[in-house]
Amino acid sequence: MLQPSPTRKRRGRLLRSGAASVVLLAVAGYLAVQYVTGGAGAPGCKVVSGEDGGATYEFTPEQAANAATITAVGTARDLPERAVTIALATALQESSLRNIDHGDRDSLGLFQQRPSQGWGTPEEIMDPAYSAGLFYEHLVEVPGYTRLPLTVAAQRVQRSGFPQAYAKHEPDAALLAAALTGRSAATLTCEGRPGAARAQGPGAVRAALVRDFGQDVLRPAGAAVDGASAASPASPSPSPSPSAGTSGPAGTAGGSDGRTVTLPVTAGPGAEEHPGRRGWQLAHWAVANASQLRIERVSYAGREWTAGNTDSKWYPTDAGGARGAERAAGAVRITSAR
Incomplete structure (x- = not known):
């Protein structure tokens, strides 16, 4: 049986060593990017409950900034905290609080609003403040929305194919709303x-x-x-x-x-x-x-x-x-x- 030559053995070791180095460099580069960008792929912010119970919610800086915009737009319109909770739960379901440029058919943005359905131009919808304002404009037209179950109020605006999906986000949305409206003091950190x-x-x-x-x-x-x-x-x-x-x-x-x-x-x-x-x-x-x-x-x-x-x-x-x-x-x- 032929034995591998010493040259081939060395070449094989070099190839394996080179491949391992590439993998290590890739991992190091990924970690460096995560650090510099504020951890775009991992939680970097946290909200804790201001009440007994210790509920927490962890999310990324991108999600935190978008949640803060949604809340600010609502309170600037003198809307109650319940309206903010409904908006945040809707955005959590539709986009995970990320301002995405894709979705079902032509859906875009935090609330997955569709230009073809009269929600605005793609550029407008991709503006978080605009899209949040438009959501609130439709929400306040729902009679008694503050007394409705969250899923019902959100569905009256969104007309989603999966209306019950909003319910699972209500606890996290309520926790975020309490902090971002200022009702719960010193509870958000990044x-x-x-x-x-x-x-x-x-x-x-x-x-x-x-x-x-x-x-x-x-x-x-x-x-x-x-x-x-x-x-x-x-x-x-x-x-x-x-x-x-x-x-x-x-x-x-x-x-x-x-x-x-x-x-x-x-x-x-x-x-x-x-x-x-x-x-x-x-x-x-x-x-x-x-x-x-x-x-x-x-x-x-x-x-x-x-x-x-x-x-x-x-x-x-x-x-x-x-x-x-x-x-x-x-x-x-x-x-x-x-």
């Missing part, structure tokens, strides 16, 4: 790893706030970037120079480096039952968008979230305690990464 080639700076933060909440999110409150008035918030602008002045008390995050958007918070509806609700909505919105907008730090009501913390918690920032701070007038401070 790792906050920056996405690749994303907008950053206070101008981008202001533009995204206006996109989701509307112009009133900045103008009536007199929002500022380190003390400078937030005029023309819809147009991203270069960060103010470090000499633009300071915002808030000395020692708070942001200082005078021109990286912080400050949003004064007024009481608003339901303040007696849920103090700080508006502030926590804005704070949670900022955390949900941290990867996309390269947000480094968010502080409100005596607590602070910082990107990159392995435990992703909200930590107290003063000796007075977070509970007392929630009842005091204050501002949400959103600081961009350098």
Whole structure:
């Protein structure tokens, strides 16, 4: 029987070694991409229940940003939390909260709306704020939608072939809605790893706030970037120079480096039952968008979230305690990464 030559043996070992190296490089490259992009394929955000029971929901930064947009569009229309829960459950079923450019027939976007059925142009439907607004427009036309079972209310809008599928998402949607409307304080966290080639700076933060909440999110409150008035918030602008002045008390995050958007918070509806609700909505919105907008730090009501913390918690920032701070007038401070 012929024996393999030493040359063939060496060639075989080299081929096997080369193949193993390629596999290792591919795995390393995948992990590197996941880290840089904020873990597009793995959970990077978490919502925990503000009540006893310990329910949690983990999702990706992309899903978190889309859920925050859906919620902001609903509350900007003064719709109740139940409307937000219905919208979130619908998007969870239709797209898993991903803004996808495909679906059944010509279905697109978060809610799988169809251009051929009058939902808008493909470009409009692929705009999360537009598609959420259109969903709410149809939802409020359903008589007594807040009292209907979620599956019934969602189906009146969607006319899906699988109407009962919405029901399984109701617990997660309710958990998300409680956090993203601000009713549940300090319950949403993200790792906050920056996405690749994303907008950053206070101008981008202001533009995204206006996109989701509307112009009133900045103008009536007199929002500022380190003390400078937030005029023309819809147009991203270069960060103010470090000499633009300071915002808030000395020692708070942001200082005078021109990286912080400050949003004064007024009481608003339901303040007696849920103090700080508006502030926590804005704070949670900022955390949900941290990867996309390269947000480094968010502080409100005596607590602070910082990107990159392995435990992703909200930590107290003063000796007075977070509970007392929630009842005091204050501002949400959103600081961009350098």
